[in-house]
Amino acid sequence: MIEEQGSPAAADETRHRREIKSFVMRAGRMTEGQQRGLDQGWPQFGLELGDGLRDFDALFGRSAPRTFEIGFGMGHATLEMAAAAPEQDFIGVEVHRPGVGALLNGAMTQGLSNIRVYSCDALEVLRDCVADASLDRVLLFFPDPWHKSRHHKRRIVQPAFAELVRQKLKVGGVLHMATDWEHYAEHMLEVMNVAPGYRNLAADGRYVPRPEERPVTKFERRGERLGHGVWDLKFQRID
Numbered sequence: 001m002i003e004e005q006g007s008p009a010a011a012d013e014t015r016h017r018r019e020i021k022s023f024v025m026r027a028g029r030m031t032e033g034q035q036r037g038l039d040q041g042w043p044q045f046g047l048e049l050g051d052g053l054r055d056f057d058a059l060f061g062r063s064a065p066r067t068f069e070i071g072f073g074m075g076h077a078t079l080e081m082a083a084a085a086p087e088q089d090f091i092g093v094e095v096h097r098p099g100v101g102a103l104l105n106g107a108m109t110q111g112l113s114n115i116r117v118y119s120c121d122a123l124e125v126l127r128d129c130v131a132d133a134s135l136d137r138v139l140l141f142f143p144d145p146w147h148k149s150r151h152h153k154r155r156i157v158q159p160a161f162a163e164l165v166r167q168k169l170k171v172g173g174v175l176h177m178a179t180d181w182e183h184y185a186e187h188m189l190e191v192m193n194v195a196p197g198y199r200n201l202a203a204d205g206r207y208v209p210r211p212e213e214r215p216v217t218k219f220e221r222r223g224e225r226l227g228h229g230v231w232d233l234k235f236q237r238i239d
Contacts, residue, residue, distance in 0.1 A: 034101030041104025042117075047091075047129070049120045054129050059116065060089045068130065068168070069093065069139040070122040070156070073217075075103025077141065080215040082107070082115050088136075089114045093122035123156075123164065130168050138165050138175045141214070145181035157188045162195035169237040174201070177233045178214060180223050185231035192235050201234040208234045 030038075047054065057063045065088045072078045072092040082090045092115065094100050100119045107115045118125050143156050157177065165175050175198070179185050189206060192198060202208045210216070210232050220230055 030098055030101060033105045034098045037101035037103065037105030037108065038097070041101075041108050045104055045107055045115055045117050047116050047118050049118060049124055049128060052128055053131060055131075056089065056091070056116075056134065060114065062089075064089045064114075065136040066091065066134065067137040067139060068126070068135050069141075071140070071143060072099065072103060073142075074099045075106055077215040077217055078103055078115065079106045079110065079112070081213065082112050083110055084213075086112075086114055089116075091116050091118070091130075093118040093120070093125050095119060095121070123161070126164055126168055132167050133170050135168050136170060136173050138169060138173070139214075140175070140177045142179060142217075142219070143177075143184075145179060145184040155184065155187065157184075157191050159191060159195060162191060162198070166195070166197045166237050171237055171239060173237050175233075175235045175237075176211070176214070178210075178230060180220065180228050180230050182229060182231065185233065188231075188233050192233065195235070197237055197239045198235040199238045201236055207231045 047059075056066060065085075067081070067088060067090045069078055069090065069092045072094045073096070075092070075094070078090060078092050082088075092103060094103070094117070097119065100117060103115070103117060106112075118129070140156070145155070162175075169175065175192075177188055179188065185207065193200065193205075200206075210230065211234070214232065223230070
């Protein structure tokens with residue numbers, strides 16, 4: 001039976017098609033090391049969305065400060081942070097398979113045990129797999145800015161995102177965002193300044209200096225040489 005255009009089923013289908021995702025699908029070739037990471041690292045570090053709510057204390061075998069990173073790209077910053085803070089645990093989410101393979105290969109090469117990885121939509125992972133008030137940090141570094149005005153509705157930083165992250169952060173936990181698009185930084189600031197239950201950690205109520213714990217990527221260094229700015233925002237859950 002063909003659904004009429006105005007039917008509830010058709011409206012529901014349209015809503016799902018337009019739902020904001022944490023990623024943009026990209027094609028990419030796999031290097032030998034990346035494929036090795038997927039083949040050998042995934043059984044050790046990989047997690048599945050379908051497994052639902054996870055007990056990360058049991059998964060890591062300890063109770064430790066826990067960071068959730070949305071879209072880790074090729075994983076360079078994640079590896080650097082995890083290596084620098086072995087007393088902390090990191091959960092990274094990325095759909096780009098070469099990036100997932102690169103992170104897994106790096107974790108095996110460096111002998112890191114404090115990383116776990118999802119390869120799916122990070123918002124679904126937050127909703128379905130992460131317990132409320134269980135995260136110390138949520139990281140969102142250099143998300144797609146969707147710089148054209150007609151695409152702004154696709155940006156991940158929206159009121160619903162702020163509320164979802166707030167639910168998953170512990171009281172006192174921090175959402176740390178960074179972008180090299182000033183207009184997106186302004187958008188982030190606008191959304192977060194009115195989001196309930198947060199406090200801006202910037203002294204001037206706007207942006208914080210680049211925190212030492214956020215690694216500088218090659219992309220960022222190249223941008224700095226070209227005169228591009230980077231804006232960091234930190235918002236703490238207060239209730």
